[in-house]
Amino acid sequence: MLRVLLSYRYFILSSIKNEFKARFARSKLGGLWLVIHPLAMVLVYALILSELIQVKFPGAAIDNAYPIYLTAGVLAWFIFSETVLRSLNLFIDNANLLKKIAFPKAVLPIILLGNVLLQSLLLLGAILLVFAFLGHFPGIQILWLPLLFLVTLLLGFSIGLILGILNVFMRDIGQIVPIIMNFMFWLTPIVYTLAIIPETYRHWFAFNPMAHLAGAFQDVLLYNRAVDLSIMGVLLAVALGLLSVGAFLFKQAKAEMLDQL
Amino acid sequence: MSVLSVRQVSKSYRKYPNELVRVASWFGWRSAETQTLEVLKPISFDVQAGESVAIVGQNGAGKSTLLKMIVGTLNPSSGSVHVHGKVAAILELGMGFNLDFTGRQNAMHGLALMGYNQEQIEAVLPDLQAFAEIGSYFDQPLRVYSSGMQMRVAFAVATAFRPDILIVDEALSVGDAYFQHKSFERIKSFQQMGTSLLLVSHDKTAIQTVCNRALLLANGQIIQEGRPDDIMDYYNAMIAEKENSQLTQQKLTNGLTQTYSGSGEAKIMSVQLLNAKQQRLDVVSVNQDVQLLVRVKVTTPISQLVLGYALKDRLGRVVFGTNTWHTQQLIRNLQADEEIEYAIHFKASLGEGSYSVVLALTDSENHLNANYAWLERALIFEVINTDKPVFEGILWQENNIQIHREKS
Numbered sequence: 273m274l275r276v277l278l279s280y281r282y283f284i285l286s287s288i289k290n291e292f293k294a295r296f297a298r299s300k301l302g303g304l305w306l307v308i309h310p311l312a313m314v315l316v317y318a319l320i321l322s323e324l325i326q327v328k329f330p331g332a333a334i335d336n337a338y339p340i341y342l343t344a345g346v347l348a349w350f351i352f353s354e355t356v357l358r359s360l361n362l363f364i365d366n367a368n369l370l371k372k373i374a375f376p377k378a379v380l381p382i383i384l385l386g387n388v389l390l391q392s393l394l395l396l397g398a399i400l401l402v403f404a405f406l407g408h409f410p411g412i413q414i415l416w417l418p419l420l421f422l423v424t425l426l427l428g429f430s431i432g433l434i435l436g437i438l439n440v441f442m443r444d445i446g447q448i449v450p451i452i453m454n455f456m457f458w459l460t461p462i463v464y465t466l467a468i469i470p471e472t473y474r475h476w477f478a479f480n481p482m483a484h485l486a487g488a489f490q491d492v493l494l495y496n497r498a499v500d501l502s503i504m505g506v507l508l509a510v511a512l513g514l515l516s517v518g519a520f521l522f523k524q525a526k527a528e529m530l531d532q533l
Numbered sequence: 534m535s536v537l538s539v540r541q542v543s544k545s546y547r548k549y550p551n552e553l554v555r556v557a558s559w560f561g562w563r564s565a566e567t568q569t570l571e572v573l574k575p576i577s578f579d580v581q582a583g584e585s586v587a588i589v590g591q592n593g594a595g596k597s598t599l600l601k602m603i604v605g606t607l608n609p610s611s612g613s614v615h616v617h618g619k620v621a622a623i624l625e626l627g628m629g630f631n632l633d634f635t636g637r638q639n640a641m642h643g644l645a646l647m648g649y650n651q652e653q654i655e656a657v658l659p660d661l662q663a664f665a666e667i668g669s670y671f672d673q674p675l676r677v678y679s680s681g682m683q684m685r686v687a688f689a690v691a692t693a694f695r696p697d698i699l700i701v702d703e704a705l706s707v708g709d710a711y712f713q714h715k716s717f718e719r720i721k722s723f724q725q726m727g728t729s730l731l732l733v734s735h736d737k738t739a740i741q742t743v744c745n746r747a748l749l750l751a752n753g754q755i756i757q758e759g760r761p762d763d764i765m766d767y768y769n770a771m772i773a774e775k776e777n778s779q780l781t782q783q784k785l786t787n788g789l790t791q792t793y794s795g796s797g798e799a800k801i802m803s804v805q806l807l808n809a810k811q812q813r814l815d816v817v818s819v820n821q822d823v824q825l826l827v828r829v830k831v832t833t834p835i836s837q838l839v840l841g842y843a844l845k846d847r848l849g850r851v852v853f854g855t856n857t858w859h860t861q862q863l864i865r866n867l868q869a870d871e872e873i874e875y876a877i878h879f880k881a882s883l884g885e886g887s888y889s890v891v892l893a894l895t896d897s898e899n900h901l902n903a904n905y906a907w908l909e910r911a912l913i914f915e916v917i918n919t920d921k922p923v924f925e926g927i928l929w930q931e932n933n934i935q936i937h938r939e940k941s
Contacts, residue, residue, distance in 0.1 A: 282654075374622075
């Protein structure tokens, strides 16, 4: 398996490059759009909500804590939602390829993850630039980021893979998931802090994996706090568990999926 | 050595009462309401190295499904496909190309998808570009291409490297005559270098010139296997086959096969090739005056009768053919037991070689409406050159070469 993937490395790399180019094929700003979208979102929230919600940041000793908090959460959400939504249409989008050419199917998720990673890194770069403008320089804890990226990508992909397989047969899923994702965004402390939630509801957030991940991104980028490894361990285990469910489904459904596409 | 072995490969589609039952089936749950639709019954065959096999059959016979399973874009429901060596396939149009990319980018992408690395791709790209012959379009996005140009690039990509097996699904009929010739040429040169070919086509000439074996697929089964010309005859007869009609093939003494089919309202009683003195001929000299004498008997009253005849060369290509519809000699209102004699006079303006006569009894210009009788290889004769200067080809034509030589 690994050797097959290795022999397709040129295809994987050129696909990542091509897909990236294809998304912005006829636009002037090209890849910049990728960064502009989430940052514009941050700007909107920062302008409107920072006045409406008086969020307190006791742990951060800087002025512009809210936009930084917001941006850290948006980065986590971007990685997760991008992976989920792309995996959701992984097979449908590649139907043309799957139907016409025989190739190891495992290259598709790798290309997808490579693409999301590339975009996330670009976004991270832009975010660090914005931070610098705001006078904020993340500390040494930023070294946790690779782990956080990995867990978020893996979690997003394992959920997306299961949904993506089902989506081939039940296209309603492709319509429902974006709506659910929208709800999940607001159920995750990204634009607000957990502190403004009434005590009685707060424990429910423990069941939202993205609440933990967004929290970890905020810890690392804003508070310069270390990541809680036990929680990351649990999340990683959940992601791997879901991934094996996805892999099992793929194995069972592969033949019918090719018939159906 | 066999480069491809197909063992008991079948394909069936399951129809689930709803999608939840489908999902449950992945976990081993079987519902009684699940219907199975079998499109391909277990099929086995081998392709030897350097062999070219044609797969023929009507639409829906399962040809493309079979090819897709061999290529690997569909999974067989049972059985296995073993491939020894590299496979290249041209299935339908395009190869999953992206319309926003240039021909060059798509070509590189396509080759990478076939598992080639960067150095190999870069080495072959100039040849590929030269073969496709689409000029400066090669560096323009695919969306400005005509379908023929896309086909050129697709073919050039699929055949950029010589595969051990080349699979072509009706792709050859696309593109202009020039490129068809060119692609044919490439396929033939691959063949000479040892590539096996698996071809799905409705183009009789293509099959007979390229392939040395043919499989006839009908209703998801291989119903005939053999020499391409025999199979094509059988296939044509099968298309014309109507209810109550019979289809038989018998081996002739010279190793060829005679195919007789038809609904039987009129029958061919005898066929003879005669010379001017009414003597039977087996060997004809070039440009000799001959007469084809066909006796027909009507068994049930029919309103119209047309006799068609054609001469075919050794490869099964029609050299000449016409019928009494086209010559406006239609016979009407025939009674049972009526006998008709057709005497066809013609000059055997043919090149040296062996020729066969095909006869057909129909009610109009073709055999699609009624096919009373269809007799392939009704008669076989040899043409030899006795009194003409040596010439090549399947046609004899009077010619006059004038030479002027000037002293300088």
